[in-house]
Structures are given as C-alpha cells and as structure tokens.
Amino acid sequence: MKKKYLAGIACLAVLLTMLLAACGSAGSGTAAQPSDPENGTAAQPSDPADGTAAQPSDPEDGAETQPPAAADDTESQPSANDTETPAASADSGETAFTPGTWRSDGGQYYFFDEGGTTGRTASLEDGTGVGFTYSVAGTEAAFSMGAADNSSACTVRRDGDTVTLEWADGTVEHLTYVSDQGSDTFRFYTNQELADMALAFYREQSGGQTAGSLEAAAQTNDDGSVSIQVYENLGDHNSTAAWYTVDRLTAAGTDGSGSSVELAG
Numbered sequence: 001m002k003k004k005y006l007a008g009i010a011c012l013a014v015l016l017t018m019l020l021a022a023c024g025s026a027g028s029g030t031a032a033q034p035s036d037p038e039n040g041t042a043a044q045p046s047d048p049a050d051g052t053a054a055q056p057s058d059p060e061d062g063a064e065t066q067p068p069a070a071a072d073d074t075e076s077q078p079s080a081n082d083t084e085t086p087a088a089s090a091d092s093g094e095t096a097f098t099p100g101t102w103r104s105d106g107g108q109y110y111f112f113d114e115g116g117t118t119g120r121t122a123s124l125e126d127g128t129g130v131g132f133t134y135s136v137a138g139t140e141a142a143f144s145m146g147a148a149d150n151s152s153a154c155t156v157r158r159d160g161d162t163v164t165l166e167w168a169d170g171t172v173e174h175l176t177y178v179s180d181q182g183s184d185t186f187r188f189y190t191n192q193e194l195a196d197m198a199l200a201f202y203r204e205q206s207g208g209q210t211a212g213s214l215e216a217a218a219q220t221n222d223d224g225s226v227s228i229q230v231y232e233n234l235g236d237h238n239s240t241a242a243w244y245t246v247d248r249l250t251a252a253g254t255d256g257s258g259s260s261v262e263l264a265g
Contacts, residue, residue, distance in 0.1 A: 096136050096156045096163060100180040103224055106173045111183035120183050121145075124220055124248070127190045141165070178224070188248050189264075191218040191226065197251060197263040198228040202242045214241060224248065 097119075102110040108129065112119040116136075121129035130146035136156060144151045154167045161177040179186055189197070195216040203214070218228045227245045231238040244261055246253030251264040 096141070096158055097134075098177055098180075100182065101178050101186045102163070102175040103178050104173055104175050105222070106171075107220065109186070109188070110175055111186065113182060122183070122188075123190070124188075125191045176224070189226075189251050191220065194218045194226050194228055194246060194248070194251060194263065198230055198242070198244050198246075201244075201261065201263050202230045206241075220248075221245070225253065 097110075097112045097116070099112050099114045099116075102112065103124075104110060107124050109122045109124065110119060111122070118131070118133050120131045123129055132143050132145045133148070134141060134143045139155050139157065140153065141156045142151055142153050152167060152169075154165045157164045157166075163175040163177075165173040165175065167173065195218040198218070199214060199216040202216075213232045213234075214230060215233055216228055216230045218226050220226055225245055226248050227243065229238075229240055230242040230244075231240045243256040244253060244263065246261070246263055250262075252260070252262045255261050
C-alpha cells in the first residue's frame with residue numbers, strides 16, 4: 001500500500017513537472033513575426049550593428065547619413081581647361097592678318113581682303129599703291145607686290161594688334177591694325193593733302209597772307225598722327241610760320257599753342 005502511494009506521488013510529480021514546462025514555454029513572451037515570403041521564416045528587422053541593412057539615422061546619436069561630397073562624384077567632369085577652346089596662335093597663318101586696314105611704319109596702309117590671299121597698299125604720302133597676293137605658312141609669308149614675279153619673303157610675328165614683318169633683305173616693318181574697313185570704304189587724308197589744307201588754313205587765319213614763298217610739309221608720327229609745318233623758305237634755312245598736329249582720318253587736331261583746329265573746315 002505504501003509502495004502504491006509513493007508511485008502515485010511520483011506520477012503526480014512527473015505530471016506537475018511536465019505541466020510547468022509546458023506553461024513556461026507558452027509564457028516566454030516571444031511576439032509573432034510576419035513571415036518572410038521567400039524563405040518562410042520570420043522577417044527580422046536588420047541589426048544596425050551587423051551592417052546588413054541601411055537604417056534611418058538617429059538624431060540623438062549623431063549618426064546621420066550625409067550626402068556624398070561633390071569630390072566623391074564618380075562621374076568624371078571635364079575641367080575648365082578641358083572645355084575652353086584655346087586661342088589661335090598669333091603666329092598662325094589664319095590669324096596673322098585680320099581683314100581690314102593696317103598702318104605700316106614704312107609709310108603706307110595695307111588693306112587685307114576677306115579670304116586671306118589678296119589686298120592692296122596705299123601710300124601715306126600721296127595715296128598711290130599696288131595690289132598684292134600673299135600666302136602664309138606658319139610664321140613664314142610670301143608677298144607678290146603688283147605682279148606675280150615680284151615676290152618677297154618675310155617672317156611674320158603677331159602681338160595683339162601689331163604684326164612685325166622681317167623681310168628677307170633685313171628690313172623690319174611694323175603693321176598696326178586700325179580699322180575693319182577695307183580699301184573700298186576706308187578714307188584718309190594723305191600727307192600732301194594735309195599739307196595743302198594746312199597752308200590754306202594758315203593763310204585764312206592770318207588775314208589772307210599770300211606770300212608765294214610760304215610752303216608746307218607733313219610727316220607721320222609714330223602714333224599715326226600727322227605733324228605739318230607751314231614755313232617760309234629763306235634759302236639757307238626755313239622760317240616756321242605755324243605747326244599743326246592732326247588726325248589723318250579727320251584732319252582735326254591742334255596748333256602749336258594747343259588750340260583746336262579743323263583743317264577740313
């Protein structure tokens with residue numbers, strides 16, 4: 001009897017242990033998770049510590065994700081030097097002679113036509129000149145003045161609006177760009193015309209003096225202006241009556257005292 005009683009107590013103990021184990025499993029507090037449709041397992045939120053998924057930043061911990069810096073852009077951008085078109089060399093044949101009018105320190109104008117092969121000259125003294133053809137290869141040029149068999153070679157060097165011609169005979173000539181007008185439209189007063197105008201102006205201003213010995217001569221200055229001397233030839237020397245410095249294109253300027261004059265009236 002006592003043995004049956006002990007066996008019954010043992011069975012109850014086993015049942016109680018099993019019951020407690022079952023209750024402990026049901027009360028563990030693990031929440032049900034939505035299923036992962038791909039693997040049938042519960043989808044777990046990623047752990048920021050293991051780097052398996054990007055997490056929104058936490059404003060409290062300062063780990064806010066920053067946009068990539070411009071320097072980190074993987075697309076290669078052209079630099080300013082890559083996109084900028086380099087200026088044409090001033091010594092190249094294409095840019096050596098801009099079409100228009102160039103004044104030479106050799107006492108003439110050069111008129112270069114569109115197209116880069118033809119032009120003409122005009123003397124500052126009296127306006128006479130010749131037509132020419134030319135060709136440029138790099139810094140070397142060849143001019144045929146007046147006729148195809150009258151060819152002269154020179155080197156060409158350009159600096160801004162000035163071109164230096166070094167001719168084969170050693171002569172150096174400097175040309176300065178003065179106008180985009182060509183020979184058909186560019187107008188100027190020659191030295192002879194300005195001298196005649198200055199003489200007439202002086203006689204008018206001096207009360208009609210008509211002494212036959214009065215003369216006038218004009219010379220071109222380095223800056224392109226023209227100085228004119230009205231004088232009396234006394235044989236062994238000249239007696240100056242007046243000086244005028246004027247613009248070749250307008251015939252306007254100043255006299256020896258700095259007063260304004262307009263020789264063209």
